[in-house]
Amino acid sequence: GEDVEQSLFLSVREGDSSVINCTYTDSSSTYLYWYKQEPGAGLQLLTYIFSNMDMKQDQRLTVLLNKKDKHLSLRIADTQTGDSAIYFCASPRGDSSYKLIFGSGTRLLVRP
Amino acid sequence: NAGVMQNPRHLVRRRGQEARLRCSPMKGHSHVYWYRQLPEEGLKFMVYLQKENIIDESGMPKERFSAEFPKEGPSILRIQQVVRGDSAAYFCASSPRGQGFDTEAFFGQGTRLTVV
Numbered sequence: 620g621e622d623v624e625q626s627l628f629l630s631v632r633e634g635d636s637s638v639i640n641c642t643y644t645d646s647s648s649t650y651l652y653w654y655k656q657e658p659g660a661g662l663q664l665l666t667y668i669f670s671n672m673d674m675k676q677d678q679r680l681t682v683l684l685n686k687k688d689k690h691l692s693l694r695i696a697d698t699q700t701g702d703s704a705i706y707f708c709a710s711p712r713g714d715s716s717y718k719l720i721f722g723s724g725t726r727l728l729v730r731p
Numbered sequence: 732n733a734g735v736m737q738n739p740r741h742l743v744r745r746r747g748q749e750a751r752l753r754c755s756p757m758k759g760h761s762h763v764y765w766y767r768q769l770p771e772e773g774l775k776f777m778v779y780l781q782k783e784n785i786i787d788e789s790g791m792p793k794e795r796f797s798a799e800f801p802k803e804g805p806s807i808l809r810i811q812q813v814v815r816g817d818s819a820a821y822f823c824a825s826s827p828r829g830q831g832f833d834t835e836a837f838f839g840q841g842t843r844l845t846v847v
Binding site for chain 1: 829
C-alpha cells in the first residue's frame with residue numbers, strides 16, 4: 620500500500636539551512652505537500668509541488684523532487700527559531716485525491 | 732473569516748464513556764475531513780463528509796466510531812465506549828470543494844483525547 624517516510628528529528632543552528640527529507644511509494648501521486656505543525660496547533664500548508672516539476676522555490680523554501688527515486692526534500696534557508704516545528708510531507712492517494720497519506724513528521728529544532 | 736474551529740481542545744474520558752468531538756468548518760466550506768494522529772505518528776485519514784452525506788469512511792474503525800455533518804451545525808465525530816487506544820489527537824479539515832492541488836484543505840487545531 621501507499622507509504623510516506625521521514626526522518627524523525629533534525630537539529631540546526633539559527634541561520635543555517637535545514638533540509639528535511641521524505642520518501643514515498645505511490646508513483647501515481649500528481650502532487651506532494653509539505654505541512655508545518657507548531658506545538659499545540661493544527662497543520663499549516665507550506666507548499667506543494669507537482670510531480671512533473673523538479674524544483675519549486677518560494678522565498679526561503681525550496682522543494683526538490685526526484686521522481687525516479689521517489690524522494691522529496693524541503694530546504695529552509697536561513698533557518699529561524701520560529702521555524703522550530705514538526706514538518707510533514709503528504710501525498711494524496713492516487714485514486715482518492717482528497718485522502719492524504721502523511722509521513723510521521725520530522726521535528727525540527729533550531730538552536731540559537 | 733474564522734478558521735476551522737474544533738472543540739473541545741482537550742477531552743478526558745474514562746474507559747467506557749462516550750467522546751463527542753466537534754468541528755465547525757470555515758465559512759463557505761461544505762467538505763469536511765477527519766484525521767487521527769497517534770503519538771509520534773503522522774495523521775491517518777478517517778472520514779470525508781459533505782453536508783448530510785458520508786463520502787468516504789474507509790479509515791474509520793468498523794465499531795464504536797461514527798461521524799456526521801448535518802445540514803445545520805458542526806460536524807461531529809463520536810466515539811462510543813472509548814478505550815485507551817483511542818487516545819490521540821483528532822484533526823478536522825475543511826475545504827470549499829473536494830480537496831486537491833487547486834483546493835487547499837484548512838486544518839483545525841485538533842482535539843486531544845485522553846482516555847484514562
